[in-house]
Amino acid sequence: MSLLVRGGTVVNADRSFRADVLCADGVIKAVGPDLDAPAGAEVVDAGGAYVMPGGIDPHTHMEMPFMGTVACEDFESGTSSMLAGGTTMLIDFCIPAPQQSLTDALDQWTEWGKKAVADYSFHVAITWWSDRVAQQMAECVDRGVNSFKHFMAYKGALMVDDEILFKSFSRCRDLGALPLVHAENGDAVFLLQQQLLNQGITGPEGHALSRPPHVEAEAANRAIMIAQTVGVPLYVVHTSCKEAHDAIKRARDSGLRVYGEPLAQHLVLDESVYYEKDWDLAASRVMSPPFRSKEHQKSLWDGLVSGSLQVVATDHCAFNLQQKRMGQDNFTRIPNGTGGIEERLKVVWHFGVNTGRLTPNEFVAVTSANCAKIYNLYPQKGVVAAGADADLVVWDPQAQHTIRQKAHHSKLDVNVFEGLTVTGVPRVTISQGRVVWKDGALDVRRGQGRNIRRPAFAPAFKAQTVWNERTRPHPVRRQVQVQQTP
Ligand code: URP
Ligand code: ZN
Ligand code: ZN
Ligand code: ZN
Numbered sequence: 369m370s371l372l373v374r375g376g377t378v379v380n381a382d383r384s385f386r387a388d389v390l391c392a393d394g395v396i397k398a399v400g401p402d403l404d405a406p407a408g409a410e411v412v413d414a415g416g417a418y419v420m421p422g423g424i425d426p427h428t429h430m431e432m433p434f435m436g437t438v439a440c441e442d443f444e445s446g447t448s449s450m451l452a453g454g455t456t457m458l459i460d461f462c463i464p465a466p467q468q469s470l471t472d473a474l475d476q477w478t479e480w481g482k483k484a485v486a487d488y489s490f491h492v493a494i495t496w497w498s499d500r501v502a503q504q505m506a507e508c509v510d511r512g513v514n515s516f517k518h519f520m521a522y523k524g525a526l527m528v529d530d531e532i533l534f535k536s537f538s539r540c541r542d543l544g545a546l547p548l549v550h551a552e553n554g555d556a557v558f559l560l561q562q563q564l565l566n567q568g569i570t571g572p573e574g575h576a577l578s579r580p581p582h583v584e585a586e587a588a589n590r591a592i593m594i595a596q597t598v599g600v601p602l603y604v605v606h607t608s609c610k611e612a613h614d615a616i617k618r619a620r621d622s623g624l625r626v627y628g629e630p631l632a633q634h635l636v637l638d639e640s641v642y643y644e645k646d647w648d649l650a651a652s653r654v655m656s657p658p659f660r661s662k663e664h665q666k667s668l669w670d671g672l673v674s675g676s677l678q679v680v681a682t683d684h685c686a687f688n689l690q691q692k693r694m695g696q697d698n699f700t701r702i703p704n705g706t707g708g709i710e711e712r713l714k715v716v717w718h719f720g721v722n723t724g725r726l727t728p729n730e731f732v733a734v735t736s737a738n739c740a741k742i743y744n745l746y747p748q749k750g751v752v753a754a755g756a757d758a759d760l761v762v763w764d765p766q767a768q769h770t771i772r773q774k775a776h777h778s779k780l781d782v783n784v785f786e787g788l789t790v791t792g793v794p795r796v797t798i799s800q801g802r803v804v805w806k807d808g809a810l811d812v813r814r815g816q817g818r819n820i821r822r823p824a825f826a827p828a829f830k831a832q833t834v835w836n837e838r839t840r841p842h843p844v845r846r847q848v849q850v851q852q853t854p
Contacts, residue, residue: 376414422456484817512821
């Protein structure tokens with residue numbers, strides 16, 4: 369079964385050009401002007417539209433057990449929702465409980481992932497340490513995992529200390545896998561939470577007050593310094609504030625490979641919502657780090673423009689109102705997480721490209737290509753080129769859409785972008801060479817998604833390994849002094 373995308377402008381991270389795209393057997397066979405449609409081929413009209421690599425969201429939590437409940441989005445609904453938004457692959461977090469075997473947890477997540485309707489892959493979290501964990505990290509790498517996440521927050525649950533960061537980062541370096549950090553000082557957050565509760569602040573505003581920007585910046589900076597000491601690249605997930613971004617900029621200025629990932633939510637939504645009188649409204653926006661002020665949003669956009677931040681994700685982690693109400697009397701019990709996997713591309717296009725902040729090529733870089741490169745998926749993903757997977761989005765830059773919970777494809781009963789009218793929408797989404805979203809309708813098949821293996825030692829790691837070897841410390845050779853007896 370072949371498919372021809374005809375009459376569009378191909379937009380890759382490096383350039384744009386008029387071309388048709390021929391797909392067959394799930395891959396792109398040819399990209400060029402005036403391609404002929406093979407007999408029986410389906411033809412997709414891309415006239416007046418951009419043909420871009422499907423988005424990749426490297427930060428999601430489908431059906432994740434967390435804070436005494438389970439995220440209500442599963443791999444089937446989550447990947448369906450993402451296709452309706454023009455994203456064709458996600459990387460989800462497998463999170464072993466402390467003391468749990470990493471490979472047992474990966475088995476569990478792999479089983480859950482089999483429901484997916486589009487391609488997916490896994491990071492694995494390091495939530496405790498032992499020789500067995502170090503050994504199992506290698507087994508995870510053999511199973512196609514090339515990134516390990518570390519929570520510096522969630523004290524008493526997922527949080528790890530500096531000793532574990534050091535040991536795990538060192539192990540990542542030796543395995544050619546990328547360490548990721550959720551950067552918030554978990555001790556400081558815990559103490560601030562206690563103070564606020566003692567002051568009688570029990571509502572969602574306490575969530576924002578207990579996680580100020582400097583708590584994030586301190587942890588980002590600490591993780592960066594540990595990565596530098598160890599000699600390994602680092603990726604800071606959900607970078608939400610100017611000061612954490614500044615830490616990443618400083619590190620990059622001094623020659624370190626540190627990557628920063630703002631979320632679509634943090635780019636456009638601000639913290640005023642936590643002070644809303646309507647508890648449900650405020651609680652539905654509770655996530656960590658919290659939404660920030662306009663000053664921080666500006667810094668994140670500046671980073672995407674200048675290249676000091678590379679990837680826009682969502683951290684899609686869905687909790688319905690009933691679940692949020694677990695924290696009715698105590699903000700520390702509100703399950704942390706918000707959605708956005710379906711809205712990410714629209715929001716970044718609308719506020720990025722339509723405002724002149726980003727070129728369409730830079731849009732492709734931050735929503736797909738950079739992610740594919742960092743996670744060693746490129747050029748299988750992240751580019752429209754012969755030989756790449758046929759994961760495409762046909763983007764109509766003129767069409768308008770008003771974001772509504774009632775019309776989205778997620779299981780969430782709220783949408784944090786409710787009521788926002790955007791210009792620029794996915795007209796058609798193509799996954800593995802098949803049209804899965806067209807004219808506002810999904811055509812998906814449960815189980816169609818593949819678990820995509822990501823090999824270790826991405827190019828940056830090969831360079832880092834050479835550098836580490838050249839700068840390895842050596843003992844000072846000293847001549848043995850023979851003592852003269854007088
Ligand atoms: O609030 C959030 N971000 N929930 C998901 C877990 C995490 O910290 O990424
Ligand atoms: Zn996190
Ligand atoms: Zn500040
Ligand atoms: Zn997350």
